[in-house]
Amino acid sequence: MVYRLQETANAVLGTGGDERRFTGSRPADGEGNGSFPVTSWVADDPDPIDPEAWSLAVSGLVADPLELESVEPDATRHALLDCTSGWYTVQEWQGVRVGDLLDDAGALEGASHVRFVSVTGYRWTLPIGEARDALLATRVGGEALSHGHGAPVRLVAPGRRGFQWVKWVVRVEVRDREDPAQWLVTLISGFDS
Ligand SMILES: Nc1nc2c(c(=O)[nH]1)N[C@H]1C(S)=C(S)[C@@H](COP(=O)(O)O)O[C@H]1N2
Ligand SMILES: [Mo]
Numbered sequence: 001m002v003y004r005l006q007e008t009a010n011a012v013l014g015t016g017g018d019e020r021r022f023t024g025s026r027p028a029d030g031e032g033n034g035s036f037p038v039t040s041w042v043a044d045d046p047d048p049i050d051p052e053a054w055s056l057a058v059s060g061l062v063a064d065p066l067e068l069e070s071v072e073p074d075a076t077r078h079a080l081l082d083c084t085s086g087w088y089t090v091q092e093w094q095g096v097r098v099g100d101l102l103d104d105a106g107a108l109e110g111a112s113h114v115r116f117v118s119v120t121g122y123r124w125t126l127p128i129g130e131a132r133d134a135l136l137a138t139r140v141g142g143e144a145l146s147h148g149h150g151a152p153v154r155l156v157a158p159g160r161r162g163f164q165w166v167k168w169v170v171r172v173e174v175r176d177r178e179d180p181a182q183w184l185v186t187l188i189s190g191f192d193s
Contacts, residue, residue: 023161025088032141036081036089038148041163044120044189048147049168056136056153060115060174063106071096071153073138083162093156094139099132101172110176116155117171122189124164125179126157134158136169 019027028036051070058066073094082088098114107128114131117123126134135156138145145151150167157164163186 021082021088023082023084023088025082025086028087028089030141031091032143033146033149035141036091037083037087038146039083039085039162041122041186041189044118044122044167046118046120046168049119049152051152054152054170056170056172058101058105058172058174061108061111061176062102062174063108064104066101066105068101071136071138075100075135077135077156077158079135079156079158081156081162081165088162091140092142093135093137095135095137095153095156097132098134098136098172101136102128102132102174105174107174111174113175113178115171115173115175115179115182116166116169117173118166118189119168119170120189122166122186123179123182124155124157124166124186125175125182126160126164128174130157130159136172 056068056071058068073096075097076092076094078090078092080088080090102114112128113125114128115123115125136153137156138153140149145154150169153169154167155165155169
């Protein structure tokens with residue numbers, strides 16, 4: 001019933017219909033920071049990150065842990081960000097391939113997963129093959145990423161839902177296992193207790 005009413009509203013307003021993805025999400029059109037919403041899963045809302053104070057650690061099952069003070073974008077991907085709150089956007093993201101970082105650090109035998117950790121503690125883990133192909137993005141639609149969208153660096157994980165695209169990344173951890181607790185941590189992230 002609710003669904004029917006929604007369909008009727010869409011017909012009247014001229015929104016929706018064919019443009020919806022199979023997830024139900026509607027498009028946010030345009031390019032760059034201003035063209036799609038800033039969304040947090042629950043209460044994650046860190047202060048803007050001072051790029052001078054920021055660094056990106058690549059650690060865990062690696063031969064040479066890295067501590068990068070900046071990231072030079074040298075890779076581009078068109079990828080679709082689909083938030084469970086009902087919108088999606090296709091953007092050109094620029095950044096570094098996670099695979100290149102792992103090659104620099106030298107992923108060790110047994111490495112099977114890569115965990116991306118936000119300055120807020122929010123985190124998500126991908127199987128290493130998929131992680132290699134993901135991007136740590138510093139730019140969107142030809143612009144430097146804004147704070148709300150995850151500056152200085154956010155994960156771009158093509159094919160994954162928006163909540164897995166970790167913003168404000170400070171650590172990349174190479175691991176030999178999944179991370180069952182990530183659901184809980186992600187849900188409570190941002191709540192002071
Ligand atoms: N650190 C952190 N990363 C996060 C979130 C969050 O709350 N904290 N929200 C996620 C959700 S639910 C979505 S849909 C996308 C939204 O990205 P955007 O704000 O750039 O649109 O970021 C994801 N990354
Ligand atoms: Mo989301």
